Amino acid sequence: MPTYPLIEYADAGPEVRAVYDDIMATRKIDWINNFWKALANDPALLKRTWEDIKQIMAPGALDPLVKEMIYVAVSVTNGCQYCIASHTAGAKKKGMTPEMFHELMAVVGMANESNRLANGYQIEVDEAFK
Amino acid sequence: MPTYPLIEYADAGPEVRAVYDDIMATRKIDWINNFWKALANDPALLKRTWEDIKQIMAPGALDPLVKEMIYVAVSVTNGCQYCIASHTAGAKKKGMTPEMFHELMAVVGMANESNRLANGYQIEVDEAFK
Amino acid sequence: MPTYPLIEYADAGPEVRAVYDDIMATRKIDWINNFWKALANDPALLKRTWEDIKQIMAPGALDPLVKEMIYVAVSVTNGCQYCIASHTAGAKKKGMTPEMFHELMAVVGMANESNRLANGYQIEVDEAFK
Amino acid sequence: MPTYPLIEYADAGPEVRAVYDDIMATRKIDWINNFWKALANDPALLKRTWEDIKQIMAPGALDPLVKEMIYVAVSVTNGCQYCIASHTAGAKKKGMTPEMFHELMAVVGMANESNRLANGYQIEVDEAFK
């Protein structure tokens, strides 16, 4: 159960509604997912987080699908169930094929493994990488 | 200091040398970085890890630069100093521009933040994402 | 499902009951939460953990509500569902308002983000901070 | 070594200088620490991160010292060396005494321990905490 009630559009004040409207317009969808409804308990946090994500996830030097897959990689590494579910759905919507997902998981798994081998063998950084 | 001495090519047995040769041929380089020299203390681990990485990081549904950036995203999330240094160098070599790196970091930072907001507000997964 | 059955007061031996009694007396409550009932499978672990927590969470240089919020911050960072739920409830009971919780989450989120930016940009510690 | 050179004030463009000036004015200091000099390689990231931190760390329902200690708790849990050093220094400057630091560490250690006991014993959340 959420720590605080989810704030539905009908019950939201103008500040929260403005963010909800921008989320739906930007993403071309007609609903708001629970993440935003939970953050809406703190309108300042909602607004700041949305504006940051909107700016960060926009097309740039990396395309939005690559960004979404990086988001999945981090969420899987941290074991955040909500974020894994929502960003995997987001990546599929942006065109991630099963083959892309399988390769993503293979890299994430391998990186988590080799991170620990580097830790455990106490390997010093090569001069060439400094 | 490494847990066990780094194994140089000159001191390596044939099993280790065969892996070293394949690493250099595959990556078109003429030196071996410390990660492999440390793992060479266990030739079976060296061989298995290299064969996995070679298979996983090869071009496929995702291009090698995207895979390298995912590797960086995981290593940064875990705080593995060796892997951050080596895979950032690897990504630069494969064509990562400063702009790409900055966007990569922005997404990694944001994902680590929103993972905790989702945890802390105890947000339940939307039906639409299941 | 728990790894081992929860030990209810009625089924507990004298060593476990003594800890349960002290928990209820110290916290001025009349029930025992699942964490302790699970640990009671190992009476030595139960006793040691309770005595440590009792000592650590007592009023001191930091007030108990601040300590409880720090506990939440760690649990959210680690993604421990049980601990998030129980310590958020504990903090509310000790007087955490919604405004305090929102600010707590904002700091936890920001810290998790900037930790990764510091990792990813491989930033060296300033002399002034050493 | 940082991934990109640190940007000194003298070498910074007007956008970066404006942030540096605001950091120094807000914190009443006359120097910029490496975290910001590294982020300045991406002026948009620098500006966004500073504005978020300025807003989040300002006095509110929680006092700035409590916020700084929460920042330390997260950084210690994640093992981020730079952030531990800089935010411990920041907390001392805001009035953290040795006694407060010792209690902070005791809570952080205990929370990290009990998070794993809750995981390992697979303890279900009590109805009372939902």
Added chain:
Amino acid sequence: MPTYPLIEYADAGPEVRAVYDDIMATRKIDWINNFWKALANDPALLKRTWEDIKQIMAPGALDPLVKEMIYVAVSVTNGCQYCIASHTAGAKKKGMTPEMFHELMAVVGMANESNRLANGYQIEVDEAFK
């Protein structure tokens, strides 16, 4: 809900069936757990992961029960619910008694605590340990 459907034996191709057969033969069981059924969406990942695990978990310098308990220790530290459940079951099957589990948890909890104390007090490695 799994990201992709679980692949049952009856619906699997020959490559996947060969792995399933080897898992059942090696472990002397007549069913396949969900981990493998999920990975079977990517037959190459399934085969590689199984061959690695088969090689790594075989008797060697460490006995299989010790290996299984180390697997539990890592999974508990990472908070991976699936892996905690499956490897705790695996360890019990290999002979882990309640007393062994309790001691395992005590060490895992203590290590997670002291890891953070070492981080927070910024303790330098003794010369004798280098």
Added chain:
Amino acid sequence: MPTYPLIEYADAGPEVRAVYDDIMATRKIDWINNFWKALANDPALLKRTWEDIKQIMAPGALDPLVKEMIYVAVSVTNGCQYCIASHTAGAKKKGMTPEMFHELMAVVGMANESNRLANGYQIEVDEAFK
């Protein structure tokens, strides 16, 4: 640099010296490592941590070497440099051979990998493991 100065035996009060004496007697050594010298800034933390570790790491259902290797597994997973160095040294002293260390690392690496595969494929716990 440590957050607070290391407390040497010569400068320690009777409460700290009593712990130092017990550490040296229990471990049959004639020096104190930095972990304890740092914790000695808070005599209550020093005493509580030492008594917990002494009790937890004593021979029991698991032998001390297995416990030490579990400690290494956790420390490697968390990336705690101090703890990796000190507990790897401790395990070697208790009889860990290179072959045992290599197998330990292989299991730790594999577990970290498969934890993320289980997360990413969002695999539900089998009924048989509940």
